Amino acid sequence: MKLLLATTLVAGLLSPAAAPPSHVEGALPSGATYVMDVPRDWNRTVLVYSHGYTPDGTPNPAQNAPSAAVRTAALDHGYALIGSSYAETGWALEHALRDQLSTVEEFAKRFGKPRRTIAWGASLGGMITTGLAERHGHRFAGALSMCGVQAGAVASWNNTLDPIFAIRTLLTTSNTPLADLPDQASALASAAELTSALDAAQATPQGRARIALAAALHNIPAWTTASSPEPAPDDYDTAQRNQYEQLHNTIYTGLPARQEAETWAGGNMSWNTGVNYAHLLARSAVRPEVEALYARAGLSLTEDLATLARAPRISADPGAVAYMIRYLTFTGRPGTPLFTIHTTGDADVPVQGQRAYADAVHDAGYEKSLRQAFVHRGGHCTFTTGEIMAALAALEKRVDTGRWPDTGPNALNASAARLDPGATHAYRTYRPAPYPRPFDLAR
Known part of the structure; x- marks a missing residue:
């Protein structure tokens, strides 16, 4: 000082x-x-x-x-x-x-x-x-x-809700809160519960397929770290393992970090009322992986999507949404x-x-x-x-x-x-898939 x-x-x-x-x-x-x-x-x-x-x-x-x-x-x-x-x-x-x-x-x-x-x-x-x-x-x-x-802000927090909603619905029988989190202790407890379910699910083909579905709703890519090689397009096992590891971070963002953001917003700024998860999956960049892993595990993707459709939904606090529009949603x-x-x-x-x-x-x-x-x-x-x-x-x-x-x-x-002549540079022609949950002020 x-x-x-x-x-x-x-x-x-x-x-x-x-x-x-x-x-x-x-x-x-x-x-x-x-x-x-x-x-x-x-x-x-x-x-x-x-x-x-x-x-x-x-x-x-x-x-x-x-x-x-x-x-x-x-x-x-x-x-x-x-x-x-x-x-x-x-x-x-x-x-x-x-x-x-x-x-x-x-x-x-x-x-x-x-x-x-x-x-x-x-x-x-x-x-x-x-x-x-x-x-x-x-x-x-x-x-x-x-x-x-x-x-x-609004779109990002909405889309962060989707994978943890899928994890809770498909991998647990719990009603642990995902929003309107009163304090960090509650958020950390929910995160620990979902993380434990995630880790247990990774041990079975059925669990790995459902983890891939949760990752697809957030468009978590197959290649997630620069220090590891890019998986081959059909190397779904490596892709799924990378996504599983990343979902630990997603759970942290979706719960403890969300609780901190909710204190700024004065309430829950996210919702999934009216969201069609089958539609989100159809637009996901990693949908083929999900379909392949479900087929290999002998699971019905249609039934799991129906389970998501029936699950009780989460509504947002309009005042919190208004806060996230101010800080910061784009025009x-x-x-x-x-x-x-x-x-x-x-x-x-x-x-x-x-x-x-x-x-x-x-x-x-x-x-x-x-x-x-x-x-x-x-x-x-x-x-x-x-x-x-x-x-x-x-x-x-x-x-x-x-x-x-x-x-x-x-x-x-x-x-x-x-x-920077000593490095390998990798700009490439690329067009991203549609964002799962767009929300902006231009419409």
Whole structure:
């Protein structure tokens, strides 16, 4: 803390015209901290980084880049990098939007107005970046959302409900609560019960088939980690095992993290009343796997879908839904050029969320403002430094010229190779399957 205050006080003595220091830390009136790095050969562009989800009770430092390697690359290219911690942890989007704008203002006070400001962020920070582009686009020259929650809050929480609803219905005889969770103890107890049922089910062919069905309702992909090889298209056993392992994280998100978000929203923001799970499965990217495993196990998929259809449903609190519309559901109207990138094997934030946002943009008539690109790799936010820098370079060309450059995979991979020659880059032509539960403000 003494070092932080000392750095802040020294920086405060410098006028905007003075040579900028390489590193400044400080605190905003909200209590959020910020960090700023400015190279000596600053190109007069500042990148405002929005970090991802930070669970309650964990360290919450300010961040201004997705990784140390990307920070170094961006500084070497002359960018100033800034970002805040947000005033609170958890589902703190209402603080995040304000704190990021305040960080931009603080930067201008210290170093003068930049030539342009670009928003970028990853995971929940990609969602915050899209929120800045839609709600405060006039303040940004462009925005880069990486592995973002592009489906928006309401849709994402709805779709997170579906796999745990299937697990409870098909793998247990329990009525353990999945929403309106009163406290973390209750949420953790429900999570432990569903996790135990999941683990027991994995031991039998019938259980594995039902686990695959639960995963399909959330579009959990077959390839879920960059450190393991991609399963062959018909290697359903490996795909199912990967999905089973990921569902442990999904249960955590769907219960303890949900309870934390419900405290922000003032109630349950999700529902599955009126949802046709047979229809969701028919649109799932991994439906063939489910059908094959059910056939192998000698189970009736039709009967299990009927069981889901008969199960008592969950209704939402309208006030909580309204909160999640504010923080943060999208209109499909970015007020500045927006480039999104996503890995195809993202199990934490399935890539179909990009389709949801593209559909909203189409419905709103803002297609000229959006470009999307996809990296063929397992894992959440597992981009190479070159892939990120190539996306940033493409966005800057759009800002400079008023026209989007070639954002196809060949062009992006070539750019990534120039910027990061030691890595293997994997942009690929890809069209996500439909998002299972779209909900936006463009309709």
